[in-house]
Amino acid sequence: MVSNREPYIHVQQRGKIAVNRGSGGVITALDPILQSCNGLWVAWGNGDGDKRASGPSGKVAVPPDNPSYTLKRVWLTKQEEIGYYYGFSNEAIWPLCHTAFTRPVFRKEDWESYLKVNEKFADAIAEELQGRKAFVWIQDYHLCMLPKFLKEKLPNQTITAHFWHIPWPSYETFRICPQKREILEGLLANDLLGFHIRYHCNNFLDTVDRELESKIDRERQSIIRGGHETLIRPFPISVDYTDIRQMVQKPVVEDMARQLTEEFGLSGKKVLLGLDRLDYTKGIPERLLAVDRLLELRPELAEKFVFLQMGEISRLHIPRYKQLNDEINMLVEQINWKHSTDTWKPIILIRRHLNYPEPLAFFKLGDVCIVSPLHDGMNLVAKEYVVSSEGGNGMLVLSQFAGASRELTEAVTINPYDREQFAEALYSALTMPEEERRKRMSRMSKTVEENNIYRWAGKMISELLKIEFAE
Structure with missing residues (x-):
C-alpha cells in the first residue's frame, strides 16, 4: 500500500x-x-x-x-513538502478536480518537487522489494507519477493498481492543467485505475480520448497506450461495517458520548452534527447559513437544538484555507449573536483532533448528521454515521454532489447551494416520524453492510489477479 x-x-x-x-x-x-x-x-x-x-x-x-x-x-525536506504537498497536490490538482470554484495554481517549481517526491516513493518501494515481485496499491492524487517511475525502475516486478479518491473532472476542466499529458501518462502506467463511480471513469476515458493517442475500448473499459493496457473501473469505497458496529456498542464509546453530552450541555436538546476536515469542498459555510435560515423560518426551534460542527484545521499554509477558516469563524460568531439567548447558542464549533473511536461517540449523539460537500468523490462520514446510528433515532442529510448519494438513497438529499431547500431539509430531518427515520436508516445501514470495505478491496484484488506479471 x-x-x-x-x-x-x-x-x-x-x-x-x-x-x-x-x-x-x-x-x-x-x-x-x-x-x-x-x-x-x-x-x-x-x-x-x-x-x-x-x-x-x-x-x-x-x-x-x-x-x-x-x-x-x-522523509521529505521542508522545500519538498511545500512544493509537492501544499503546492502541486493541493493548490493545483485538488481544486482542479473539485467543482468548488476555487482557481487552481500551477507553478513550475511545485511540479518539479512533485516529480522528485514521487520518485522518492518509487525508490522506497524498490528498496523493499529487492528483486521480488509484488502487487503495489497506490492511493490518490498525490502520487500520479509513481506508477510510471515504478515501471521504469522495476519493469517486470510490479503490478500496480491506483485508486483515485477524489472526483475526476470533465475534459474541459482538466485541459487547463499545463502538465495534463504527463499526469495522464503517469496514471496510464498503472495496470488498474479505479474511481468511485462510473461517471468519473467516463470523464477519465473522455479526457484520454481527447488528449492522447491511444486505443480506447469502452465495452471493456480499458485504454491501450504504447502497448500497455490499463483497466478503468468503478469501485465505490466503503467502511468496515462490522468493526464500527462492534466498537459503537463498547462501554468506552458510551462513556465518551456521556462526557460529550456533559461537556457541551446537550442534554434535552436535539443534536445536529457536522464532522469534517476544514476544506472549501465540504460546504461548511453553506450548512452554517442553512442553520441560520432554519432559525429564521422556524423561530420556535430556538433552544430546541444545538449544531455541533467538528472541524480540524487543515492546510492553513494555503491562502484559500486561511480565508475559509476566517469565514467560518465570522459566520459562527454572527449567527450565534443573531439567534442566541441568555442560556443557549445554536452553533458550537470544535477544532480539536478526534482520535478513533471518538468520532463514533459524536455519531451516537447526532439526531441529524449533515454531510454537505459541494463536490466529493464518495464521503465516508455519511457511511460511518448510518452504521453508527443503526437502531437509533438518527437521520442523514446528504449532498447530491457526494458520491455516497448514489448508494444512500434514503437520506434527505440536498443541493448545498440552495439555502431555502437546505433549511427545509434540516427541518424535515428533525421532525421526521421516528418509524420512518428507523426504516430509512436501517435500509442505508444494510447497503453499507452489503457493500463494505472488504468487498471493495476484494473487487479490486480480483481484477488485479487477472493481470499477469510482464516477462
Missing part, C-alpha cells in the same frame, strides 16, 4: 511519544485491510515524533496496541 497520508502518526507530547490514528477517508477505509493481510504501507512521515519512533530504517509496526503490519516512512 502506498499513500501520502500515514495511517498512524507519532507526536511528541510532554517529552514522550504518543500515537494518533491518521484522519481522513483513506485511513478509515484502508487501515482495516492492511491489518487483515499483514502488508507493508509506505507513506510520508510528517509527525514530529515519527523519526524517533521508527529509527534509521524508517519502519515501525502498527497499530501500536495490536501490531499487524509494517509502516515504512518516506
